[in-house]
Amino acid sequence: MKGTYLGExxxxxxxxxxxxxxxxxxxxxVTEIEQQMNRSVNLGAVHSALNRLGxxxxxxxxxxGMTAERGGRRKRLYSVTAAGRRALQEIRQVxxxxxxxxxxxxxT
Amino acid sequence: xTPPRLATRLLHLFCAPHRLDELEGDLDELFQQRVEQxxxxxxxxxxxxxVLSLLRPSLLKQQETSNYNQPEYRTTYSLSPAMILNYVKxxxxxxxRNKAFSIINVAxxxxxxxxxxxxxxxxxxxxxxxxxxxxxxxxxxVYERQYFDxxxxxxxxxxxxxxxxxxxxxPDVQYASSLEWPVSTTFEAGNKINKLSGxxxxxxxxxxxxxxxxxxxxxxxxxxxxxxxxxxxMAEQFFGSPDKAIGKSIRYENKEDLQITAVFxxxxxxxxxxxxxxxxxxDFIKENDxxxxxxxxDPVTYVQLRPDGAGRPADALRVEAKIxxxxxxxxxxxxxxxxxxxxxxxxxxxxxxxxxxxxxxGGRIDYVRLFSIVAVFILLIACINFMNLATxxxxxxxxxxxxxxxxxxxxxxxxxxxxxxAMLLTTISxxxxxxxxxxxxxxxxxxxxxxxxxxxxxxIYWAILLGLLVLTSFVAGSYxxxxxxSLNPIRVLKSSIxxxxxxxxxxxxxVVFQFGLSVLLIVGTIVIYRQMNYMQTxxxxxxxxxxxxxxxxxxxxxxxxxxxxxxxxxxxxxAVSRMRESPTGIGHxxxxxxxxxxxxxxxxxxxxxxxxxxxxxxxxxxxxEGRDFSSNFGTDSLSFLINETALxxxxxxxxxxxxxxxxxxxxxxxxxxxxxxxxxxxxxxEPLIIRLEKxxxxxxxxxxxxxxxxxxxxxxxxxxxxxxxxxxxxxxQFSDQExxxxxxxxxxxxxxxxSFALLAIFISCLGLFGLATFTAEQRTxxxxxxxxxxxxxxxxxxxxxxxxLKLVLLAILLASPIAWWAMTNxxxxxxxxxxxxxxxxxxxxxxxxxxxxxTISFQSIKAALMNPVTSxxxx
Numbered sequence: 001m002k003g004t005y006l007g008e009x010x011x012x013x014x015x016x017x018x019x020x021x022x023x024x025x026x027x028x029x030v031t032e033i034e035q036q037m038n039r040s041v042n043l044g045a046v047h048s049a050l051n052r053l054g055x056x057x058x059x060x061x062x063x064x065g066m067t068a069e070r071g072g073r074r075k076r077l078y079s080v081t082a083a084g085r086r087a088l089q090e091i092r093q094v095x096x097x098x099x100x101x102x103x104x105x106x107x108t
Numbered sequence: 109x110t111p112p113r114l115a116t117r118l119l120h121l122f123c124a125p126h127r128l129d130e131l132e133g134d135l136d137e138l139f140q141q142r143v144e145q146x147x148x149x150x151x152x153x154x155x156x157x158x159v160l161s162l163l164r165p166s167l168l169k170q171q172e173t174s175n176y177n178q179p180e181y182r183t184t185y186s187l188s189p190a191m192i193l194n195y196v197k198x199x200x201x202x203x204x205r206n207k208a209f210s211i212i213n214v215a216x217x218x219x220x221x222x223x224x225x226x227x228x229x230x231x232x233x234x235x236x237x238x239x240x241x242x243x244x245x246x247x248x249x250v251y252e253r254q255y256f257d258x259x260x261x262x263x264x265x266x267x268x269x270x271x272x273x274x275x276x277x278x279p280d281v282q283y284a285s286s287l288e289w290p291v292s293t294t295f296e297a298g299n300k301i302n303k304l305s306g307x308x309x310x311x312x313x314x315x316x317x318x319x320x321x322x323x324x325x326x327x328x329x330x331x332x333x334x335x336x337x338x339x340x341x342m343a344e345q346f347f348g349s350p351d352k353a354i355g356k357s358i359r360y361e362n363k364e365d366l367q368i369t370a371v372f373x374x375x376x377x378x379x380x381x382x383x384x385x386x387x388x389x390x391d392f393i394k395e396n397d398x399x400x401x402x403x404x405x406d407p408v409t410y411v412q413l414r415p416d417g418a419g420r421p422a423d424a425l426r427v428e429a430k431i432x433x434x435x436x437x438x439x440x441x442x443x444x445x446x447x448x449x450x451x452x453x454x455x456x457x458x459x460x461x462x463x464x465x466x467x468x469x470g471g472r473i474d475y476v477r478l479f480s481i482v483a484v485f486i487l488l489i490a491c492i493n494f495m496n497l498a499t500x501x502x503x504x505x506x507x508x509x510x511x512x513x514x515x516x517x518x519x520x521x522x523x524x525x526x527x528x529x530a531m532l533l534t535t536i537s538x539x540x541x542x543x544x545x546x547x548x549x550x551x552x553x554x555x556x557x558x559x560x561x562x563x564x565x566x567x568i569y570w571a572i573l574l575g576l577l578v579l580t581s582f583v584a585g586s587y588x589x590x591x592x593x594s595l596n597p598i599r600v601l602k603s604s605i606x607x608x609x610x611x612x613x614x615x616x617x618x619v620v621f622q623f624g625l626s627v628l629l630i631v632g633t634i635v636i637y638r639q640m641n642y643m644q645t646x647x648x649x650x651x652x653x654x655x656x657x658x659x660x661x662x663x664x665x666x667x668x669x670x671x672x673x674x675x676x677x678x679x680x681x682x683a684v685s686r687m688r689e690s691p692t693g694i695g696h697x698x699x700x701x702x703x704x705x706x707x708x709x710x711x712x713x714x715x716x717x718x719x720x721x722x723x724x725x726x727x728x729x730x731x732x733e734g735r736d737f738s739s740n741f742g743t744d745s746l747s748f749l750i751n752e753t754a755l756x757x758x759x760x761x762x763x764x765x766x767x768x769x770x771x772x773x774x775x776x777x778x779x780x781x782x783x784x785x786x787x788x789x790x791x792x793x794e795p796l797i798i799r800l801e802k803x804x805x806x807x808x809x810x811x812x813x814x815x816x817x818x819x820x821x822x823x824x825x826x827x828x829x830x831x832x833x834x835x836x837x838x839x840x841q842f843s844d845q846e847x848x849x850x851x852x853x854x855x856x857x858x859x860x861x862x863s864f865a866l867l868a869i870f871i872s873c874l875g876l877f878g879l880a881t882f883t884a885e886q887r888t889x890x891x892x893x894x895x896x897x898x899x900x901x902x903x904x905x906x907x908x909x910x911x912x913l914k915l916v917l918l919a920i921l922l923a924s925p926i927a928w929w930a931m932t933n934x935x936x937x938x939x940x941x942x943x944x945x946x947x948x949x950x951x952x953x954x955x956x957x958x959x960x961x962x963t964i965s966f967q968s969i970k971a972a973l974m975n976p977v978t979s980x981x982x983x
Contacts, residue, residue: 025130025134026130026131026133026134027133027134027135027137027138027141030134030138031138031141040154042157042158042161043131043134043135043138043158043161043162044158044160044162044163044164044167045161047131047134047162047167048164048166048167051166051167052166063130070136070137073129073130073132073133073136074129074130074133075130075133075134076130
């Protein structure tokens with residue numbers, strides 16, 4: 001593991017991989033993020049994030065089969081590792097903790 | 109509905125190969141999706157953005173991270189070091205194996221490039237003449253456009269009062285100055301006597317033009333009466349150094365003492381105006397009454413326009429419109445004779461100085477263009493050699509191409525290889541060309557009268573060399589590269605290569621083109637040579653053999669009568685006279701000539717000169733009627749000689765004794781001269797009027813000598829001159845030499861075209877020689893069989909030669925009309941010219957054929973003489 005810090009965009013990409021699990025590769029991750037977050041994402045940014053996640057051991061990848069709609073090109077399928085799942089959960093937990101620590105008076 | 113190809117290619121270029129497939133798949137899938145969602149335009153745009161975003165180091169890493177692409181299966185890229193080494197090795201082997209072809213190629217390209225480089229240097233130099241003035245963009249030269257007799261003429265001759273008037277009445281004119289024409293003048297200071305060339309200029313002259321000063325200031329240099337501004341060279345000649353010269357006095361023409369007000373740096377070679385001294389215009393006007401009038405023109409006028417508030421140059425067209433009709437304030441406007449003023453940017457004057465129908469029309473720029481084209485042509489001919497030989501010999505390289513293709517060379521890699529080879533060859537040629545240029549430059553400088561140097565220190569020069577290198581290798585290497593890389597490996601490896609008719613046609617086309625260009629240049633050479641010859645030998649209407657010019661200087665002005673008397677008595681002298689200019693340079697024009705019955709609206713410019721007794725006799729002019737000026741008829745001071753053109757203008761039936769009025773002189777015509785040439789052959793003969801004057805402060809003494817006694821006459825004249833005019837060194841010139849100088853630039857052009865034509869035909873022949881060698885080699889077997897079956901040597905030689913001769917003939921046929929058109933155009937610049945005759949083309953064609961035949965025959969005879977046994981045995 002290179003480092004445990006997870007950047008905001010990395011987190012989003014990791015989540016998208018989890019959502020699309022089984023069918024997560026560059027293009028689907030991009031579409032997923034675009035749909036979920038309603039913002040446009042560069043393919044390069046996604047691939048770069050996937051690379052980093054791979055180096056941190058949060059995702060693994062393998063080459064999938066060829067499909068006709070990609071002009072017979074293969075895709076690299078990503079899946080979240082156990083460490084990845086832990087990292088996501090940890091983030092969520094920290095967030096929840098922080099949410100709960102907000103005094104109720106703030107909002108009123 | 110395809111993604112942008114350029115972007116895909118970019119990805120292929122940079123992306124790590126093992127990731128390419130997957131990334132491209134992603135891109136493609138997203139693209140298809142987006143086309144449906146947001147439309148094609150946006151999708152393509154996003155595609156490009158994605159590709160660019162993929163170009164990041166982490167994704168470009170060549171390192172394999174997965175295991176699907178094992179190192180042992182990796183392909184060798186065409187740009188890997190091993191392959192590059194291989195290319196260089198193969199190129200070198202090819203060069204050394206075919207020494208003859210390599211030498212032909214290198215020699216042709218080197219000559220072509222050397223020639224282009226020389227021309228480039230010359231063109232650069234021509235373009236930079238007069239470009240060094242700091243106020244360059246505000247400087248203009250005034251020209252006058254005259255309408256009379258239904259024709260339009262324009263010239264740089266202007267009135268002596270024009271400059272001051274322009275500055276006074278036109279607010280846009282910041283400075284203005286006249287400039288007379290430089291003349292050789294004698295100076296004396298201390299015990300030194302020297303002749304230097306210089307003239308008169310207005311007080312603003314040095315403010316306008318950037319000639320650096322060593323002593324004095326540009327503002328005051330020409331404002332003091334009896335002052336003189338001199339060059340460093342002149343200062344050093346007389347006083348040793350510029351600071352010793354300032355304020356000193358110097359004797360001018362042994363007539364008056366002038367005070368040196370300024371010393372300026374010697375003029376750079378690239379200044380079109382050259383002088384060693386300048387005197388104030390105010391002094392000129394004192395001595396020359398005509399320069400105060402609007403009726404006479406002679407000097408040139410320069411103006412500097414006032415820039416606008418932001419320092420931008422003034423709009424010359426607007427100013428031109430303002431000054432166009434300025435003359436009419438002083439000269440009544442009439443329908444028969446109109447004068448308009450025009451402005452020409454000063455920096456353009458050197459290259460654009462010819463007028464045609466009153467409009468600026470070319471000049472030296474024609475030669476700059478002509479030689480630029482010639483440079484391109486010669487380089488092209490050399491490139492064609494390369495293309496031709498490379499494709500012709502491609503049979504030998506075809507197997508190599510086949511093998512390379514089979515083991516997976518892409519077409520682009522092969523093209524790169526062949527262009528690279530061309531580049532290697534071009535680089536060698538360029539090195540030789542540079543050497544040649546360095547060697548030839550001194551000779552080229554003598555020929556062109558320039559001081560060209562190779563600008564080693566200027567990066568732009570190296571950039572141009574590099575550009576030339578790349579351009580040449582692409583032009584020369586592109587066709588062989590395209591052709592060779594297109595070969596089909598199966599056909600090439602299975603059987604020997606057969607050229608399609610298209611390839612042969614193309615190659616033959618190139619030979620035709622080459623020889624066409626050569627024929628064009630040969631015709632050009634012949635025509636230019638004939639025209640030169642025509643101008644040099646044409647009967648000018650006077651005899652220019654054994655005619656000696658002696659400038660009237662110093663005491664000769666007063667003692668002319670004595671000089672003539674003494675000289676007339678000298679043996680070998682046939683006649684002595686005098687004129688204000690020389691017979692080749694009558695530039696003064698007047699328009700105040702009138703005669704009885706003249707249309708009051710008609711105003712015509714007459715060229716004019718002022719001469720001494722025996723003028724007609726000395727020049728050997730032909731009198732149509734009447735007589736020469738002669739002291740036997742009492743005073744001839746109110747008599748005029750006119751030429752036929754002038755008579756035609758005046759229209760008298762019986763001109764002798766008829767009245768004629770020139771300015772203040774009311775006189776009569778005493779003789780009509782047959783037309784003679786007193787200007788360049790470019791101009792028509794103008795109406796000329798000649799007046800007698802007994803005293804003249806300057807001009808030329810004309811001495812007609814007996815042909816066998818010229819040397820004797822000159823030494824006698826020198827003695828006489830020393831006696832009468834001790835303060836001035838004796839100088840003289842022969843009329844025919846002076847006349848030849850008139851066409852110096854044409855002579856240079858003629859010599860240059862000669863050399864270029866020679867070069868062009870030589871390079872073409874190199875190529876032809878190479879092709880002939882190749883064909884003879886190709887057809888060795890065929891010739892062997894023919895000989896066995898009884899063909900004679902002559903028939904074999906004929907067989908080999910006719911193919912090439914057909915091409916040369918076709919080239920002649922195609923080039924002749926173009927040559928005719930081009931040369932007709934060139935000759936149009938001359939009023940008096942030769943006719944283009946058919947034999948010129950015949951001669952050029954014959955030359956081309958003979959040269960081509962000689963070139964081919966060496967190879968074809970060698971092939972024909974070969975023993976069939978040897979040629980048929982080897983298999």
